Amino acid sequence: MTERGRFITLEGGEGVGKSTNLALVVEHLRGHGHEVVATREPGGTPRAEDIRRLLLDPVEEEPLAPDAELLLVFAARAQHLARVVRPALERGAWVVCDRFTDATYAYQGGGRRIEASRIAELEAFTQQGLEPDLTLLLDMPMAAAQRRLDERLHGQGETRDRFERERAEFFEAVRQAYLARAASAPDRMAVIDASADLEEVKAELLARLDERMATWR
Ligand SMILES: Nc1ncnc2c1ncn2[C@@H]1O[C@H](COP(=O)(O)OP(=O)(O)O)[C@@H](O)[C@H]1O
Numbered sequence: 001m002t003e004r005g006r007f008i009t010l011e012g013g014e015g016v017g018k019s020t021n022l023a024l025v026v027e028h029l030r031g032h033g034h035e036v037v038a039t040r041e042p043g044g045t046p047r048a049e050d051i052r053r054l055l056l057d058p059v060e061e062e063p064l065a066p067d068a069e070l071l072l073v074f075a076a077r078a079q080h081l082a083r084v085v086r087p088a089l090e091r092g093a094w095v096v097c098d099r100f101t102d103a104t105y106a107y108q109g110g111g112r113r114i115e116a117s118r119i120a121e122l123e124a125f126t127q128q129g130l131e132p133d134l135t136l137l138l139d140m141p142m143a144a145a146q147r148r149l150d151e152r153l154h155g156q157g158e159t160r161d162r163f164e165r166e167r168a169e170f171f172e173a174v175r176q177a178y179l180a181r182a183a184s185a186p187d188r189m190a191v192i193d194a195s196a197d198l199e200e201v202k203a204e205l206l207a208r209l210d211e212r213m214a215t216w217r
């Protein structure tokens with residue numbers, strides 16, 4: 001029987017360097033000879049990407065109710081798990097995902113103030129016990145991450161999505177909720193200082209990854 005693949009997630013606020021470092025993690029794992037599926041949430045399948053658009057589109061005439069937002073996040077997750085994540089893990093591939101359920105606790109829990117117990121109910125219903133083997137949390141003060149994001153948005157002429165339009169208090173609550181999650185799950189989550197130079201961040205990330213992979217052999 002094929003051994004189940006490992007499930008690794010990258011987390012953190014906007015602009016902390018998740019996308020930049022995801023590529024590095026993928027390359028590192030491929031170097032170890034693993035089949036790797038790189039994906040993201042919300043999204044990762046065409047249908048789930050449709051739901052992502054609903055979540056990110058800033059429709060000013062009709063604000064999205066927090067519970068509707070929460071259910072859409074889990075609807076996208078259910079589709080992504082069924083179509084991409086579970087099949088990959090079952091055939092022995094490793095899955096590296098840009099954001100997962102810790103983001104729901106951070107954004108819908110911390111940011112939108114939905115009770116964690118309600119998120120946990122949907123988590124249990126949707127995931128049926130599946131959770132990441134390792135979560136790399138990129139942490140840094142939100143103001144500095146915001147400056148990176150401003151440069152990126154400016155450089156690409158992008159506009160801000162529904163979340164990127166939130167206020168500083170929202171992002172601070174997101175950050176604190178992420179840190180609280182990491183403190184309560186130290187065996188699964190590794191906190192990485194994302195404010196350092198990219199080379200330093202990469203080195204710390206790979207060190208944490210190797211450390212954890214050594215315990216899986
Ligand atoms: N350690 C770092 N130091 C300086 N700039 C960085 C660092 N990591 C990423 N960046 C830059 O910051 C911006 C946001 O990074 P990105 O990977 O898109 O973040 P995220 O996916 O978390 O929103 C990009 O322009 C990226 O090149």
Ligand SMILES: Cc1cn([C@H]2C[C@H](O)[C@@H](COP(=O)(O)OP(=O)(O)O)O2)c(=O)[nH]c1=O
Pocket residue numbers: 013014015016018019041042073098099100101102103104105107108163164
């Ligand atoms: C996975 C997930 C994402 N989100 C939000 C956070 C992000 O603002 C947005 C899109 O994620 P993402 O594209 O990863 O953000 P960025 O690259 O700008 O850091 O979705 C939630 O609110 N809940 C969730 O469960």
